[in-house]
Amino acid sequence: MELRADARHNRERILDAAREAFATRGLDVPMAAVARRAGVGVATLYRRFPSRESLITEVFGDELATCASVVDEALADPDPWRGFRVMVEKVCAMQVADRGFTEAFLTAFPEAVDFERTRARAERGLAEVVARAKAAGRLRADFAPADLVLLLKANCGAATGSPEEAAAASRRLVAYLLQSFRAEHAEPLPPAPPLTLGHLHATATR
Amino acid sequence: MELRADARHNRERILDAAREAFATRGLDVPMAAVARRAGVGVATLYRRFPSRESLITEVFGDELATCASVVDEALADPDPWRGFRVMVEKVCAMQVADRGFTEAFLTAFPEAVDFERTRARAERGLAEVVARAKAAGRLRADFAPADLVLLLKANCGAATGSPEEAAAASRRLVAYLLQSFRAEHAEPLPPAPPLTLGHLHATATR
DNA sequence: CGCTAAACGGATGGGGTCGTCCATTTACGC
């Protein structure tokens, strides 16, 4: 059913406010703060988005799509290794730029249908990127797709402090890790953690 | 002045309870939960440890000392690289085993005199370990002491989920990073983040 | 054994967030 004009307007203001609040203060920001920032009552916020999760899902729908498109770009790159590398760098940069995005990405919401679908697509794409980079002999053979999760979680931990510090730390960590992901001079590794992208649900919930 | 026998007894129970609670639930565990676990009233807890920080300081005094001794072991190893590597592996394992320790280590408390002194000593020791490993030609020349902070923060982020998952993830991450810390085949890196161990105060406070 | 100071712990007030309820306001079809 159609929303009334004022309702539609307020919905947009809420989404904008939530986007900004999540980016700077993380997903734990009080609902009341989002409402205040949107110039709206708390009830309006709750009527439009019955749960915090539904708000988050809506807000990060776009960014998740961006994420998926980054995977597609990686697949389109004629150089498999460069595709892999750039993909990793971009996603990590996104993680650093938007604190809320990081949390949303790591926490995940099984209920959010959109999330599920987009994520499944991203997961297939990722496996493909990894496989191509290995086939080209540039990515070490014992690299596990779960190592990407490892990288994201590590990046999340490294990217604390002021935005400048976070960006610098992330760049350096990513550079270090990309180097050890390369096939040349690879040394033996302990077994991969039993994580799949799907396991992210359980992990970072706290 | 001397504590009465029952008071001393309760103090021990509180410290035990706090150690366990911090290890499993992190430093944010409610004071009341610690008191309950210790079989003690909240007031007793607050009388003995006026602030949460004082409790934390007391609880992690030992573990910090352990940390310092790990640095000493590294310095005592005739093989500088092995000393470095084992030191990193041990500290990261400690981080994984005790969630509270991680937070305490990263959060730090400028007021806690003991912390300050022990940490300053550890910091000097670390610089020495790094210098020796570089001099031996095993650690890459552009390795910055701040990279150890980077490693710890990354490890903290990676070590989420069940204890088994956390341990596996940490081991693998450390293996990856140690490999890229080696002098051989080192590739250019982006500049080191401007972090010193001292900067840890500001960073992970949330 | 009895007394007193030390220690105890439950109750309490203050602050904060969550999510709902309801009296009031507003859009918009007629």
Place this chain on the structure above:
DNA sequence: GCGTAAATGGACGACCCCATCCGTTTAGCG
């Protein structure tokens, strides 16, 4: 204009945590 249903937002009760207060209990000395 006007009436109605949709939309609004502040107030409210429930819950949780912190930290203190105070009436009660207990250790340990003489």
